Amino acid sequence: MSATSIHITALDGIVNVNSLFTFAVFIGLAWNPADPNNNLIDPTQPPDCSPSPKTAERLVCFHVYSFSCFLFSSLVALGLKQAIRLARDSPAHWPIDLALVNKTGLRVGYAFSAAGSVCGSVFLMLALVNVVQIKLGMLGCGGSRHGFAAVVPLVILVPSGLLIYVCTVLYAFTR
Template sequence: MSATSIHISALDGIVNVNSLFTLAVFIGLAWNPTDPSNSLVDPAAGCPASPRVAEDLVAFHVYSFSCFLFSSLVALGLKQATRLVRPGPHHHEHRHFWDLDLARVNKTALRVGYAVSAVGSVAGSVFLMLALVNVVQIKLGLLGCGGGHAYAAVVPLVTFVPAGLLIYVGFVFYAFTR
């Protein structure tokens, strides 16, 4: 497998994962957090979420969508630039602007592009996690009220997502330095 194929496969992976997360964001935005039937908390007995939590939920979804879209667009741009490169010698006597095989991928620019795309994906994941914390608070009650079910839902979320992001960043850093 050539280096170009590996780069294109990696960029395809970034775009595919971002697409799945973007779908999750749209599903989250389609849900109406102000619908009283969506809460599992009895307002008289529990600690229902305020409208501010619902506003934060929508804001975090929009931030997440923006980050995933940014990351995907950078990855698609890198993919197109990488596809323009044709293997083989690039020593031509007469160079014309329509000679696509003259394009050369600058490895530093490619690495920076990967890093920028990864930062967008990580930021989008963090915002999506924060949106999900707000979904839990709307459905199960505020975390500050000591709701056991809310903590039971949030603890794995804020444990596994950052752990996965650290592993992802570690691999991106490893690939960045190679």
């Protein structure tokens, strides 16, 4: 497998994953957090445990930030992919190689694309924490056991996956 096809496959992977996350963001934005019929909060909880309008605002903001980051990451990845294809299809008809692509520029592009994906994932995680608070009650209240049960795996697994992703990207920079 040539270096060019490896890079194009990696960029396709970034775009595909970002597309899935972007779809999740759209589903999250389409959901109406103010819908009284879509609420799982125990009515016997104290009023302080009910989510405030600020929680719904943060939910929407984090979804928009997440969407922006995933879109940025995908656009950078698509731009890099196009640059590789243009260099590959140059009139010189050289063998498929990255010889014509500025490797420093490629690495910087990968870094920006990876940073966009990481930031988008963090914002999506924060949006999901707000969804849990809206659906199950504020996490600061003692009665939100189910909320903690939903959030704890989220805040452990997502950062762990992001750490593995960042380490892999950094390792790729050294090769």
